[in-house]
Amino acid sequence: MATAPLRYVRRPMPEPGPDDLLLRVRACGVCRTDLHLAEGDLPPRMALCTPGHEVVGEVVATGPDVRDFRAGDRVGAAWLAGTCGCCRFCRAGRENLCPGSRYTGWDIHGGFADHVLVDARFAYRLPAGWSDEDAAPLLCAGIIGYRALQRAELPSGGRLGVYGFGASAHLTAQLAMARGAEVHVVTRSPGAQRLALELGAASAGPDAPPKALDAAILFAPAGSLVPAALAALDRGGTLAIAGIHLSAIPPLDYDRHLFQDRTVRSVTANTREDGRAFLSEAARLRPTVRTKRYPMRWADEALADLAAGRITGVGVLIT
Numbered sequence: 001m002a003t004a005p006l007r008y009v010r011r012p013m014p015e016p017g018p019d020d021l022l023l024r025v026r027a028c029g030v031c032r033t034d035l036h037l038a039e040g041d042l043p044p045r046m047a048l049c050t051p052g053h054e055v056v057g058e059v060v061a062t063g064p065d066v067r068d069f070r071a072g073d074r075v076g077a078a079w080l081a082g083t084c085g086c087c088r089f090c091r092a093g094r095e096n097l098c099p100g101s102r103y104t105g106w107d108i109h110g111g112f113a114d115h116v117l118v119d120a121r122f123a124y125r126l127p128a129g130w131s132d133e134d135a136a137p138l139l140c141a142g143i144i145g146y147r148a149l150q151r152a153e154l155p156s157g158g159r160l161g162v163y164g165f166g167a168s169a170h171l172t173a174q175l176a177m178a179r180g181a182e183v184h185v186v187t188r189s190p191g192a193q194r195l196a197l198e199l200g201a202a203s204a205g206p207d208a209p210p211k212a213l214d215a216a217i218l219f220a221p222a223g224s225l226v227p228a229a230l231a232a233l234d235r236g237g238t239l240a241i242a243g244i245h246l247s248a249i250p251p252l253d254y255d256r257h258l259f260q261d262r263t264v265r266s267v268t269a270n271t272r273e274d275g276r277a278f279l280s281e282a283a284r285l286r287p288t289v290r291t292k293r294y295p296m297r298w299a300d301e302a303l304a305d306l307a308a309g310r311i312t313g314v315g316v317l318i319t
Contacts, residue, residue: 005038006112006300009048014109014117018065021120023057023075027132028111030054030294030302030315031140031167032221033079033244037106038303041221041245045107051299052317053079053104054139055111055118056132066120076126076279077111077118078139079103080269096147096269103269112299112317124275127283134289137167137314138282139275145172145217146278148242148267152215154181161185161213163229164220165192165204167314168242172217174199174287184209186225191312195290208232217242223249230257230264238263291316 016022034051036042055077059069069075083090084100095101104110104118126135145168154160157180162169165187173183177200185196185204196204203210212234218225221243227250229239241264252258290313294302302315 006051006303008297013115016061016063016117018063019119019121020063020117021059021066021069021075021123022061023055023077023116023118024060025055025057025111025113025116025296025319026074027056027136027319028052028054028296028317029136029140029167030299030306030311030317032306033140034105035303035306036221036245039307042106049106050109050111050113050116051105052111052113053077053106054136054141055104055116056126056136056139057111057116057118060115062120069120069123074126075118076124076135076139077104077116078122078124078143078270078275079105080272080275081108081122082119093271093273096271096274101269112296114319122272124279127279133291133293133316133318136316137171137289137291138279141167141314142171142282143270143275143278144168144242144267146175146281147270147274148172148217148219148240149176150274151238151265151267152217152240153238154179154215156180158182158214159184159209159211161209161216161229161232162196162201163187163216163218163225164222165189165196166219166311169217169219170195170199170290170313171287173201175281175285177201178285178287184211184213187220189309189312195312199288213237216240219243221246223247226250226264227252227257230262233262235260236262238265240265240267242267290314293318
């Protein structure tokens with residue numbers, strides 16, 4: 001990240017298509033996926049694409065077919081930017097698996113900008129009472145964490161292991177605890193350990209959890225942690241891997257890591273229903289959002305801080 005891969009460009013003001021909203025960006029979260037794209041872990045899908053997919057903006061113009069939003073509304077734009085709507089996955093309510101899905105900041109320009117276009121059908125109304133800075137991380141860190149928790153199939157009152165404790169994990173842990181879970185956090189960062197304990201985690205440290213887990217979520221993009229997370233599961237436990245990119249997974253031992261009905265599941269994007277369900281639950285629970293604020297022009301610095309582990313919680317760019 002010392003090479004500062006981002007550069008400023010001037011583009012014409014985008015014109016909304018029939019279903020589009022033109023947003024003036026007020027805040028945009030800095031997600032690890034943005035880092036993966038900047039560092040080349042994910043191949044670009046659009047030349048010179050502007051990153052950013054946790055966008056809080058104000059509607060300044062709408063396309064002629066938009067009925068649910070109007071100028072002045074505060075709107076959230078998230079990772080999932082569009083789907084075909086007609087494939088077998090879309091028809092089955094699994095639009096996160098749509099082969100034609102598009103993503104903000106990967107297939108279309110994202111929110112590290114003054115203005116951005118978003119398809120109104122994939123935009124979210126944001127809970128009242130949240131600042132722009134606190135609302136931005138809900139739009140990916142929160143939504144993806146929600147889906148990961150669903151995929152982990154944590155039983156009521158069960159023990160959840162959380163591996164890595166950044167933007168998504170610190171929100172997901174609070175969601176799990178509000179549902180009655182006992183949460184154990186595994187992270188090497190002293191700052192993240194302190195935050196986890198402040199938020200109510202039963203334990204936080206660099207080593208294996210002190211109790212067998214009913215479920216676990218791997219947020220850190222480190223495949224080397226997969227065997228350790230599986231070994232920490234009790235019989236019948238599930239490990240959900242929440243990232244879009246993961247380094248190589250070491251060989252697994254069937255008897256130690258997978259036997260006794262242990263399950264490994266990936267988490268691929270999200271559906272709009274995931275987003276609506278999470279935002280509704282967040283509005284009710286009001287989880288603490290730990291942020292580090294940056295001016296929009298410091299986007300490179302924010303990515304460098306994320307790469308170096310200097311952000312506890314989530315970085316947010318403010319216009």
